[in-house]
Amino acid sequence: xxxxxxxxxxxxxxxxxxxxxxxxxxxxxxxxxxxxxxxxxxxxxxxxxxxxxxxxxxxxxxxxxxxxxxxxxxxxxxxxxxxxxxxxxxxxxxxxxxxxxxxxxxxxxxxxxxxxxxxxxxxxxxxxxxxxxxxxxxxxxxxxxxxxxxxxxxxxxxxxxxxxxxxxxxxxxxxxxxxxxxxxxxxxxxxxxxxxxxxxxxxxxxxxxxxxxxxxxxxxxxxxxxxxxxxxxxxxxxxxxxxxxxxxxxxxxxxxxxxxxxxxxxxxxxxxxxxxxxxxxxxxxxxxxxxxxxxxxxxxxxxxxxxxxxxxxxxxxxxxxxxxxxxxxxxxxxxxxxxxxxxxxxxx
Amino acid sequence: xxxxxxxxxxxxxxxxxxxxxxxxxxxxxxxxxxxxxxxxxxxxxxxxxxxxxxxxxxxxxxxxxxxxxxxxxxxxxxxxxxxxxxxxxxxxxxxxxxxxxxxxxxxxxxxxxxxxxxxxxxxxxxxxxxxxxxxxxxxxxxxxxxxxxxxxxxxxxxxxxxxxxxxxxxxxxxxxxxxxxxxxxxxxxxxxxxxxxxxxxxxxxxxxxxxxxxxxxxxxxxxxxxxxxxxxxxxxxxxxxxxxxxxxxxxxxxxxxxxxxxxxxxxxxxxxxxxxxxxxxxxxxxxxxxxxxxxxxxxxxxxxxxxxxxxxxxxxxxxxxxxxxxxxxxxxxxxxxxxxxxxxxxxx
Numbered sequence: 001x002x003x004x005x006x007x008x009x010x011x012x013x014x015x016x017x018x019x020x021x022x023x024x025x026x027x028x029x030x031x032x033x034x035x036x037x038x039x040x041x042x043x044x045x046x047x048x049x050x051x052x053x054x055x056x057x058x059x060x061x062x063x064x065x066x067x068x069x070x071x072x073x074x075x076x077x078x079x080x081x082x083x084x085x086x087x088x089x090x091x092x093x094x095x096x097x098x099x100x101x102x103x104x105x106x107x108x109x110x111x112x113x114x115x116x117x118x119x120x121x122x123x124x125x126x127x128x129x130x131x132x133x134x135x136x137x138x139x140x141x142x143x144x145x146x147x148x149x150x151x152x153x154x155x156x157x158x159x160x161x162x163x164x165x166x167x168x169x170x171x172x173x174x175x176x177x178x179x180x181x182x183x184x185x186x187x188x189x190x191x192x193x194x195x196x197x198x199x200x201x202x203x204x205x206x207x208x209x210x211x212x213x214x215x216x217x218x219x220x221x222x223x224x225x226x227x228x229x230x231x232x233x234x235x236x237x238x239x240x241x242x243x244x245x246x247x248x249x250x251x252x253x254x255x256x257x258x259x260x261x262x263x264x265x266x267x268x269x270x271x272x273x274x275x276x277x278x279x280x281x282x283x284x285x286x287x288x289x290x291x292x293x294x295x296x297x298x299x300x301x302x303x304x305x306x307x308x309x310x311x312x313x314x315x316x317x318x319x320x321x322x323x324x325x326x327x328x329x330x331x332x333x334x335x336x337x338x339x340x341x342x343x344x345x346x347x348x
Numbered sequence: 349x350x351x352x353x354x355x356x357x358x359x360x361x362x363x364x365x366x367x368x369x370x371x372x373x374x375x376x377x378x379x380x381x382x383x384x385x386x387x388x389x390x391x392x393x394x395x396x397x398x399x400x401x402x403x404x405x406x407x408x409x410x411x412x413x414x415x416x417x418x419x420x421x422x423x424x425x426x427x428x429x430x431x432x433x434x435x436x437x438x439x440x441x442x443x444x445x446x447x448x449x450x451x452x453x454x455x456x457x458x459x460x461x462x463x464x465x466x467x468x469x470x471x472x473x474x475x476x477x478x479x480x481x482x483x484x485x486x487x488x489x490x491x492x493x494x495x496x497x498x499x500x501x502x503x504x505x506x507x508x509x510x511x512x513x514x515x516x517x518x519x520x521x522x523x524x525x526x527x528x529x530x531x532x533x534x535x536x537x538x539x540x541x542x543x544x545x546x547x548x549x550x551x552x553x554x555x556x557x558x559x560x561x562x563x564x565x566x567x568x569x570x571x572x573x574x575x576x577x578x579x580x581x582x583x584x585x586x587x588x589x590x591x592x593x594x595x596x597x598x599x600x601x602x603x604x605x606x607x608x609x610x611x612x613x614x615x616x617x618x619x620x621x622x623x624x625x626x627x628x629x630x631x632x633x634x635x636x637x638x639x640x641x642x643x644x645x646x647x648x649x650x651x652x653x654x655x656x657x658x659x660x661x662x663x664x665x666x667x668x669x670x671x672x673x674x675x676x677x678x679x680x681x682x683x684x685x686x687x688x689x690x691x692x693x694x695x696x
């Protein structure tokens with residue numbers, strides 16, 4: 001028997017004792033979780049904004065050690081440290097080969113089928129395709145494991161936003177939103193793509209301080225009515241690359257208004273309450289609006305290298321590190337915005 | 349004195365006698381119009397859907413002969429045959445140099461300031477930047493002049509849609525809409541980009557016949573409830589390139605639903621009544637939604653070459669050719685869908 005987090009209803013998740021997972025398919029692996037994270041998107045079901053079945057396991061961000069492999073698994077061995085991206089993918093279909101693993105023909109997501117990541121053990125389908133072997137340098141300590149845990153989702157997602165917005169093409173980059181993904185988009189734009197100027201827009205002074213540490217040249221307050229004007233001033237009339245990392249209508253349309261003609265606005269979270277994005281301005285300015293459930297698996301190796309080289313330390317977004325036993329407290333802290341992001345340690 | 353079309357109110361445009369235009373700026377030219385066209389977008393004010401000031405001149409698609417040039421005009425001489433794109437641009441600003449002339453820093457549009465194209469003469473601001481000299485082979489006859497007149501807007505706009513959708517990148521192209529722009533997008537995809545397969549979706553059998561002539565491999569009925577299923581079947585699960593050339597919510601979301609993961613949907617008209625584009629599917633499938641007021645000026649030379657080479661004959665979209673004197677009838681015919689597109693001849 002093991003411990004796993006189970007959803008029971010709005011603002012009710014519980015760590016429960018459940019049967020150990022076992023290999024089901026020859027392509028499965030069993031992973032012992034060493035760190036798991038709570039995601040901003042977990043708050044959608046936690047708050048009852050999106051529906052979820054009571055009894056389902058939670059958690060889609062975890063790193064761990066391979067305990068057992070199915071007979072068809074070729075690239076992993078028991079004892080390997082691994083990073084699990086938030087999407088399961090076979091690694092062999094046409095979309096996986098193109099680096100769009102979130103559209104994998106056999107892809108699924110954690111949580112279904114009793115395999116959530118906020119647990120002691122997880123059964124991993126398509127283990128060869130899904131899991132990335134952790135670089136030696138990331139196994140060292142609490143901080144490097146925190147860095148590793150961001151590659152499951154938030155750092156990969158922020159990097160996807162910055163990358164698809166063209167942060168590497170020159171010109172200033174604007175990131176709207178100071179949640180974990182927004183902060184990671186700043187980090188990607190400033191330290192991975194080395195954009196000439198990165199402007200962070202948020203409303204929380206503590207978080208904007210991290211944005212500055214992550215390389216933002218300017219931090220603007222999203223509640224200030226002058227923010228759009230200031231953005232246009234700082235960017236000489238609009239930025240070619242904008243990452244929208246909030247997902248509501250106000251921030252969506254701020255992103256569109258702050259984009260230069262011909263520019264790209266990416267959004268990397270499920271949009272909520274965006275009823276009328278400003279399609280007319282997108283048309284008049286010839287903008288690209290790019291959606292983007294991040295194919296995290298495609299970025300893990302690149303981002304691991306950047307971590308190990310000391311170029312980025314995205315683990316800084318975890319401002320709370322607690323034992324898995326306190327997972328319910330972790331959800332409450334994120335729900336009440338007392339924590340940006342919570343890292344859970346099943347071994348603590 | 350000369351004749352020009354003047355807007356008076358809903359479904360009321362009149363050919364009136366007005367003063368001849370004269371040079372105002374040193375960068376102006378005066379053009380004698382040889383062909384002008386009525387645009388689908390003219391119907392928006394004609395029908396009262398968008399507001400317009402009574403007394404304003406109409407028409408933004410015309411070709412003609414340079415009569416007179418200002419002292420600063422360098423690339424044109426009286427007697428030159430020219431094509432005027434639907435947007436006025438200086439040709440020298442950063443956006444013009446990048447081929448995004450619709451975002452020209454000094455750009456304006458026809459119709460303001462008493463210079464509509466559905467007239468005998470027009471004053472052309474920034475003549476060097478705005479006008480393209482017509483290839484010798486396009487001056488020949490009614491048909492070549494009809495081809496030329498499409499380069500002002502509809503053919504350039506269809507080509508912009510197909511080009512920015514990635515019609516040249518391989519894979520099938522879907523064009524939704526069988527108006528003049530949709531038909532031109534089919535022509536661009538099939539004959540300029542030589543896409544492996546082009547699928548046209550429309551609801552008018554006559555127009556879809558032109559789509560087939562223009563190179564569509566399949567023509568589907570947009571009113572058929574099986575259309576999406578058929579599109580997915582024909583494209584093996586979705587097309588990488590989709591041009592949305594209707595601009596309402598139903599066609600927008602059909603375009604998004606028919607796109608393959610990682611694909612691009614372009615829309616090249618002002619969207620009307622698109623309240624809730626399916627941002628969630630754009631997100632989940634990692635689509636690009638690209639707006640696009642076409643920088644027609646950027647495409648005129650390429651498209652002229654394709655016309656002269658016999659590769660395309662977009663003038664086929666003009667199913668009505670009448671004297672300028674009958675402009676009011678022309679509007680009525682397009683409004684009542686008796687004509688796809690009307691070509692006006694001030695000299696007839």
